[in-house]
Amino acid sequence: MAKDKKLVEAITSMEEDFAQWYTDVVKKAELIDYTSVKGCMVIKPAGYAIWENIQHELDRRFKETGVQNVYLPMFIPESLLQKEKDHVEGFAPEVAWVTMGGLEPLQEKICVRPTSETLFCDFYANDVHSYRDLPRVYNQWCSVVRWEKTTRPFLRSREFLWQEGHTAHATAEEAEERTIQMLNVYADFCEEALAIPVIKGRKTDKEKFAGAEATYTIESLMHDGKALQSGTSHNFGDGFAKAFGIQFTDKDNTLKYVHQTSWGLSTRMIGGIIMVHGDNSGLVLPPFIAPVQVMVIPVQMQKEGVLDKAREIEQALAQAGLRVKLDDSEKSPGWKFSDQEMRGIPVRVELGPKDIEAGQAVIVRRDTREKIFAPIGELAGRIRETLDVMQKDMLERARAHRDAHTYTAHDLAELKDIADNKPGFIKAMWCGCRECEDALKEEAGVTSRCIPFEQEKIGDVCVYCGKPAKKMVYWGKAY
Amino acid sequence: MAKDKKLVEAITSMEEDFAQWYTDVVKKAELIDYTSVKGCMVIKPAGYAIWENIQHELDRRFKETGVQNVYLPMFIPESLLQKEKDHVEGFAPEVAWVTMGGLEPLQEKICVRPTSETLFCDFYANDVHSYRDLPRVYNQWCSVVRWEKTTRPFLRSREFLWQEGHTAHATAEEAEERTIQMLNVYADFCEEALAIPVIKGRKTDKEKFAGAEATYTIESLMHDGKALQSGTSHNFGDGFAKAFGIQFTDKDNTLKYVHQTSWGLSTRMIGGIIMVHGDNSGLVLPPFIAPVQVMVIPVQMQKEGVLDKAREIEQALAQAGLRVKLDDSEKSPGWKFSDQEMRGIPVRVELGPKDIEAGQAVIVRRDTREKIFAPIGELAGRIRETLDVMQKDMLERARAHRDAHTYTAHDLAELKDIADNKPGFIKAMWCGCRECEDALKEEAGVTSRCIPFEQEKIGDVCVYCGKPAKKMVYWGKAY
Numbered sequence: 001m002a003k004d005k006k007l008v009e010a011i012t013s014m015e016e017d018f019a020q021w022y023t024d025v026v027k028k029a030e031l032i033d034y035t036s037v038k039g040c041m042v043i044k045p046a047g048y049a050i051w052e053n054i055q056h057e058l059d060r061r062f063k064e065t066g067v068q069n070v071y072l073p074m075f076i077p078e079s080l081l082q083k084e085k086d087h088v089e090g091f092a093p094e095v096a097w098v099t100m101g102g103l104e105p106l107q108e109k110i111c112v113r114p115t116s117e118t119l120f121c122d123f124y125a126n127d128v129h130s131y132r133d134l135p136r137v138y139n140q141w142c143s144v145v146r147w148e149k150t151t152r153p154f155l156r157s158r159e160f161l162w163q164e165g166h167t168a169h170a171t172a173e174e175a176e177e178r179t180i181q182m183l184n185v186y187a188d189f190c191e192e193a194l195a196i197p198v199i200k201g202r203k204t205d206k207e208k209f210a211g212a213e214a215t216y217t218i219e220s221l222m223h224d225g226k227a228l229q230s231g232t233s234h235n236f237g238d239g240f241a242k243a244f245g246i247q248f249t250d251k252d253n254t255l256k257y258v259h260q261t262s263w264g265l266s267t268r269m270i271g272g273i274i275m276v277h278g279d280n281s282g283l284v285l286p287p288f289i290a291p292v293q294v295m296v297i298p299v300q301m302q303k304e305g306v307l308d309k310a311r312e313i314e315q316a317l318a319q320a321g322l323r324v325k326l327d328d329s330e331k332s333p334g335w336k337f338s339d340q341e342m343r344g345i346p347v348r349v350e351l352g353p354k355d356i357e358a359g360q361a362v363i364v365r366r367d368t369r370e371k372i373f374a375p376i377g378e379l380a381g382r383i384r385e386t387l388d389v390m391q392k393d394m395l396e397r398a399r400a401h402r403d404a405h406t407y408t409a410h411d412l413a414e415l416k417d418i419a420d421n422k423p424g425f426i427k428a429m430w431c432g433c434r435e436c437e438d439a440l441k442e443e444a445g446v447t448s449r450c451i452p453f454e455q456e457k458i459g460d461v462c463v464y465c466g467k468p469a470k471k472m473v474y475w476g477k478a479y
Numbered sequence: 480m481a482k483d484k485k486l487v488e489a490i491t492s493m494e495e496d497f498a499q500w501y502t503d504v505v506k507k508a509e510l511i512d513y514t515s516v517k518g519c520m521v522i523k524p525a526g527y528a529i530w531e532n533i534q535h536e537l538d539r540r541f542k543e544t545g546v547q548n549v550y551l552p553m554f555i556p557e558s559l560l561q562k563e564k565d566h567v568e569g570f571a572p573e574v575a576w577v578t579m580g581g582l583e584p585l586q587e588k589i590c591v592r593p594t595s596e597t598l599f600c601d602f603y604a605n606d607v608h609s610y611r612d613l614p615r616v617y618n619q620w621c622s623v624v625r626w627e628k629t630t631r632p633f634l635r636s637r638e639f640l641w642q643e644g645h646t647a648h649a650t651a652e653e654a655e656e657r658t659i660q661m662l663n664v665y666a667d668f669c670e671e672a673l674a675i676p677v678i679k680g681r682k683t684d685k686e687k688f689a690g691a692e693a694t695y696t697i698e699s700l701m702h703d704g705k706a707l708q709s710g711t712s713h714n715f716g717d718g719f720a721k722a723f724g725i726q727f728t729d730k731d732n733t734l735k736y737v738h739q740t741s742w743g744l745s746t747r748m749i750g751g752i753i754m755v756h757g758d759n760s761g762l763v764l765p766p767f768i769a770p771v772q773v774m775v776i777p778v779q780m781q782k783e784g785v786l787d788k789a790r791e792i793e794q795a796l797a798q799a800g801l802r803v804k805l806d807d808s809e810k811s812p813g814w815k816f817s818d819q820e821m822r823g824i825p826v827r828v829e830l831g832p833k834d835i836e837a838g839q840a841v842i843v844r845r846d847t848r849e850k851i852f853a854p855i856g857e858l859a860g861r862i863r864e865t866l867d868v869m870q871k872d873m874l875e876r877a878r879a880h881r882d883a884h885t886y887t888a889h890d891l892a893e894l895k896d897i898a899d900n901k902p903g904f905i906k907a908m909w910c911g912c913r914e915c916e917d918a919l920k921e922e923a924g925v926t927s928r929c930i931p932f933e934q935e936k937i938g939d940v941c942v943y944c945g946k947p948a949k950k951m952v953y954w955g956k957a958y
Contacts, residue, residue, distance in 0.1 A: 036556060037555070049548070071640060374554075
């Protein structure tokens with residue numbers, strides 16, 4: 001049995017070294033592998049299956065709001081990238097440039113898309129003529145490239161997978177409405193599907209997207225008290241439209257510029273799932289999004305009838321619509337338990353000769369290790385109940401953890417003390433000026449995460465300069 | 480009414496100019512748009528929805544055979560691309576090279592994947608250790624880049640979407656079995672889902688994939704008599720494994736090289752759907768894959784009760800599981816009929832005041848224009864029947880067209896005559912040597928499409944050199 005436990009013992013505990021724990025989990029749960037291509041990763045079957053489930057659920061929610069999927073080129077000519085001034089300044093330093101096609105140098109260099117605002121604008125400029133053509137509510141699932149110096153699996157890599165929605169509207173009001181609507185889609189998705197509670201709010205001007213009028217964000221808190229920007233939704237106003245000449249003839253027969261939005265959520269959310277729900281035995285997947293929800297593990301498999309019964313149960317559960325697998329490998333039950341726990345499979349069903357004799361099996365929850373004895377005939381229903389409860393409990397536990405690690409700072413000394421000693425969100429008042437934001441980063445190492453929609457008045461003056469405060473802001477250290 | 484017909488009149492007839500007809504259809508059915516990025520296209524909602532349905536169905540069939548999805552980087556370092564000699568010779572002349580990351584030149588240039596054999600090999604070299612790790616049956620959905628000089632929407636573009644499967648096996652037999660298995664998956668998919676009949680066979684050495692031991696292909700015939708290579712499946716033997724050092728410890732405790740396969744199908748199949756099924760009114764989509772299967776078009780919409788009834792029917796059909804839309808725009812019924820036909824929506828339901836009075840509606844098939852009168856209460860069932868029959872008829876019609884355009888050549892003069900005057904497949908015997916194959920290309924303008932699995936002995940000697948023949952080959956002009 002000592003040898004069997006190796007799998008668990010091999011990962012670093014999160015209290016000892018959270019970063020190493022994270023790396024251990026992504027490797028041992030076989031979510032990713034490193035490659036010869038610096039800063040890029042292989043997403044292995046167990047990791048990609050999570051992304052497929054995210055895609056499937058998010059795409060369904062998008063389409064309910066009228067989104068249509070499209071595909072635009074992965075390349076952006078330099079001249080196109082340069083059309084919107086703030087945008088090119090934000091992205092040019094971190095793009096990959098293609099300079100040769102086949103054996104010949106290109107006349108104009110092209111970059112691999114870091115994001116596709118410029119391509120969608122170029123497309124809409126030709127595609128939109130009349131108010132009848134609006135709104136355009138398009139989205140694409142693709143990969144993008146940002147030439148990062150330091151990278152981490154899922155959280156920051158040179159290439160990552162995402163969806164990017166890009167819309168064009170007749171009025172400013174409609175664009176703002178769509179921006180908020182998609183932020184809400186993200187927030188509901190994170191809470192309902194991923195069991196990750198989020199704070200909805202607006203980014204400060206310093207932190208907003210290059211070229212946006214307003215950026216909205218959902219922010220979540222990881223187990224180590226660091227924040228993760230989990231999805232963003234941008235309102236561009238008519239800035240891009242003016243740069244790209246996207247005009248339409250309105251009902252009143254005048255020529256107007258469209259108003260645009262964009263919004264994205266990426267594979268970094270898989271990093272979020274790991275860091276919100278994982279524990280020292282490995283990954284814990286929310287049942288809703290888990291590629292495998294149930295692992296059936298026979299005990300004393302060599303005893304007559306055990307494997308047959310286990311197969312029968314596997315089939316019955318699959319027929320009941322559960323995503324189930326049977327571990328009938330030659331390993332010991334102890335090894336299999338550890339392996340199932342490492343992979344974050346939400347429940348296992350233990351089944352031995354004595355269980356079979358008693359007509360029962362044992363359901364074990366991955367998150368709490370709670371054991372539930374259930375008659376074999378009622379297994380599917382009991383597992384479904386268990387998964388539902390687990391999904392809810394995971395959200396509530398994450399919310400409780402976040403609330404317990406959300407602090408209030410009334411002055412700079414207090415803020416610095418929290419930043420140094422209590423990892424988490426820090427709520428503090430802010431005057432709205434960039435200088436104070438820069439200074440807080442410099443002196444306390446925190447960035448503004450968002451100006452939450454749900455404002456609380458926790459003071460009258462800016463935590464840094466002491467001048468009258470305009471907003472309460474969530475501050476923190478972030479991935 | 481004259482103005483309403485503009486949509487139909489605007490496309491070139493296929494008899495007059497097939498290439499222009501094709502371009503007109505992809506544009507007017509709003510499948511694609513051109514972009515500022517030379518040789519790349521925008522796949523618009525109507526085009527992308529076809530691809531989504533292809534993905535969904537093919538992915539389902541893949542998974543039934545044990546395929547797992549993964550994602551590998553889009554970049555290949557030059558040194559990795561060069562590891563297999565034939566492969567680099569085949570692809571290096573047509574790749575896009577990234578030479579700058581951000582503001583700095585790269586130490587080693589990297590190309591955007593034209594295909595991912597080298598990346599999978601690099602991955603498997605680290606990932607596969609023991610016979611227990613085999614087989615690996617992985618697939619990815621992604622885009623690839625090939626720097627083509629001349630491009631055409633869907634058929635040949637610098638970037639295109641596809642899936643590429645890459646597998647590793649313990650034995651040569653198992654690799655060959657998987658290669659053929661996936662070819663059969665493609666063939667069944669094309670016939671059952673796309674209503675496109677295919678010829679299954681093996682490529683000649685000249686036409687096989689760079690680095691493969693054997694390439695198998697499915698070939699289909701377009702309406703203009705040109706062939707379309709519709710999917711390929713390659714057996715690499717252990718060639719790549721030796722170049723990349725992919726070894727495993729077998730059951731007998733000896734170190735062996737794996738045997739590998741790869742197989743791909745791309746967005747070019749959308750071009751195939753257009754060119755097999757389309758007509759002079761536009762696109763005709765096979766019901767199975769059509770994003771919208773039914774368009775409800777009210778006639779005399781302004782009359783009381785018509786629009787209400789049309790909406791009621793739309794809802795009832797949607798509830799019955801049909802993919803249905805209602806055209807309630809302000810256009811005339813004639814315009815709407817033309818528009819629905821141009822978009823290739825398999826059936827329309829016409830509904831006017833007199834129909835409502837009679838408790839019926841008219842189902843019109845897109846392919847034959849056949850009108851079917853059906854009681855409103857039975858519409859869903861009758862439409863489903865109609866779609867099923869249409870799907871079968873489309874396959875049979877395409878097969879009849881192909882068979883009617885498949886010729887047999889017994890000598891060179893006959894082959895040249897057919898090649899010049901009768902567009903289609905040409906069956907002819909071949910000695911197996913490269914020189915004759917080159918000469919047929921040179922003198923008759925045809926390439927070998929495949930050596931079909933179903934051989935017929937139509938002569939004893941090679942159609943070109945007169946020496947003893949080894950195989951019957953399908954020849955033709957191809958996209």
